[in-house]
Amino acid sequence: YGTPRRSSAAVPRKLPLAFALDIDGVLLRGPDVLPSAMSAIRILEGNNPYKTKIPYILLTNGGGMSEEARVEKLSKQLGCNLDISQYIQAHTVMKQFVCKYKNKHVLVLGGKRDVLRHLAEDYGFRYVHTTLDVLAWNPAVWPFHQLTEPENATTRRTEFSRTPIAAIFVFHDPRNWALDVQVLCDVIQSGGIIGGPYINLKDHKPVDLIFCNPDLLWRSDFPNSRLGQGAFKEAFQGVFKALTGNEYPYVQLGKPTKVTYDYAKAVLEQLGGGAKKTNSIDKPPRMYMIGDNPESDIAGANAAGWNSILVKTGVWDPERGPPTHPPTHIADDVKAAVLWAIENVQ
Numbered sequence: 001y002g003t004p005r006r007s008s009a010a011v012p013r014k015l016p017l018a019f020a021l022d023i024d025g026v027l028l029r030g031p032d033v034l035p036s037a038m039s040a041i042r043i044l045e046g047n048n049p050y051k052t053k054i055p056y057i058l059l060t061n062g063g064g065m066s067e068e069a070r071v072e073k074l075s076k077q078l079g080c081n082l083d084i085s086q087y088i089q090a091h092t093v094m095k096q097f098v099c100k101y102k103n104k105h106v107l108v109l110g111g112k113r114d115v116l117r118h119l120a121e122d123y124g125f126r127y128v129h130t131t132l133d134v135l136a137w138n139p140a141v142w143p144f145h146q147l148t149e150p151e152n153a154t155t156r157r158t159e160f161s162r163t164p165i166a167a168i169f170v171f172h173d174p175r176n177w178a179l180d181v182q183v184l185c186d187v188i189q190s191g192g193i194i195g196g197p198y199i200n201l202k203d204h205k206p207v208d209l210i211f212c213n214p215d216l217l218w219r220s221d222f223p224n225s226r227l228g229q230g231a232f233k234e235a236f237q238g239v240f241k242a243l244t245g246n247e248y249p250y251v252q253l254g255k256p257t258k259v260t261y262d263y264a265k266a267v268l269e270q271l272g273g274g275a276k277k278t279n280s281i282d283k284p285p286r287m288y289m290i291g292d293n294p295e296s297d298i299a300g301a302n303a304a305g306w307n308s309i310l311v312k313t314g315v316w317d318p319e320r321g322p323p324t325h326p327p328t329h330i331a332d333d334v335k336a337a338v339l340w341a342i343e344n345v346q
């Protein structure tokens, strides 16, 4: 680990450090756990020269299942006992919209079949529809996809000609971009009533559109990065602009947005990390974001005034030039990143 810079007498009661760890490209690559991930977690859990637990959260633009389910899966993969309070995924912050839309019809995109419908209902949304429901209502909406039996079994019968959609939430990566782009264009151009007459969008945009992950690319277990939810957004906006002459206004959440980093800071402060002083003796902890994507992890951390450590195990490829957003430090992997921060704690 390297020799701690202080004599044992000066070891602080608490290391003034707190971490937000990205997942894809830092801890995991698709289903595979990266080699240094488990030891990095063990170091944060107390296996370090200071013998002290260091507050950390997992902050991902991923998602697609409930926080409970993902925390259980990650704990098994990483060999630790994560608490749900340590986990923030892309759509966690969508909860803030429940009070505004809970009694309105909303369309939730992404994820497997209707997993995210149930999650949106668990969040508190009451009238949640999917694009598979739309196709089950009228197969002519998109004649190039026939619902499979398993898909059909998850649909809910809805008369969309009398169901005004107030908002569209893209919770996770859509599985059928063609169907979802078609339905997005239908809902928005018809002011919420699919199949209804197109409205004049110049002065009236009744349907709200919210994305929670701007990643154009992300690192899975393929040798090159994969298209993310940000790429779906570009595909939709490209089609919509070709149809109407303009892109459609939307709300963007997820890293690198301020909303997501503010939320992460508040969560870390609850866990005893973050910038808030936890007591009169310890210095306020320094926040570190460890990520693989300069456009999301590093850009967001830099804008939030955190320290940022870029690792070489994900989206950013050192062979292709310097990162678009300069980190505080560049490390080979997540373990090297954690050790560097500990060895450089002031």
Ligand code: G3P
Residues within 6 Å of the ligand: 022, 023, 024, 025, 059, 060, 061, 062, 063, 173, 213, 215, 217, 218, 219, 228, 229, 293
């Ligand atoms: O869909 C997940 C991907 O966009 C990136 O996830 O963990 O690298 O923020 P993560």
Ligand code: MG
Residues within 6 Å of the ligand: 022, 023, 024, 025, 026, 218, 219, 291, 292, 293, 314
């Ligand atoms: Mg990542």
